Amino acid sequence: MTQALNIVGEETDVPSGVRNQDALAEAISGVLADTYRLTFKTHAYHWNVEGPLFYSVHNLTEGQYENLFGAADELAERIRALGKMAPTQMSAIMDGSVVQDRDGALSAGEMCEDLAGDHARIAHRLHALIKIAGDNNDPVTEDLATERSAFHEKAAWMLRALTKA
Secondary structure, eight states: OOGGGGOOOOOOOOOSSOSOHHHHHHHHHHHHHHHHHHHHHHHHHHHHOOSTTHHHHHHHHHHHHHHHHHHHHHHHHHHHHTTOOOOOSHHHHHHHOOOOOOOSOOOHHHHHHHHHHHHHHHHHHHHHHHHHHHHTTOHHHHHHHHHHHHHHHHHHHHHHHHTOO
16 A cells, blocks of 8 residues: 555644634634535425425525535635644534524425525624634635625525515
8 A cells, every 4th residue: 555545634834824723723614514514404405395486495405505515615625724624523513513403394485494594694603704814814714704604695585585475
């Protein structure tokens, strides 16, 4: 077996001028956990939606889970660029996320409201990350968090708009 196959990732010191890389990586890890968990939840609702809103919710959630999946990769790569390890266990995703599961079957409207609430909570969490990044001389994370917050705010609005009478 070659040496390259035996290499295991590790945390490193990245001299980028960013202060408090541990706290930043921890905050990004929380957003990553939310993103990964919401990816699954959105995909599950996409699979299971029924009723008059089926087509609209099915199509909207497809675009959202695809965006979320790509964002998870960007967030994990930012953690690595800060010299820290991205989460490696599902338990870290579950424990680090503000996204919660709902019990029982939900109507399409309930699914939309549930997802909208999750998007709003994640946007709020990203607002805090923007402040932490700014306070620690990390404009790259600030930009990433701003972009992600805009996505979540728009997603919440679109989901809520679907259920207005």
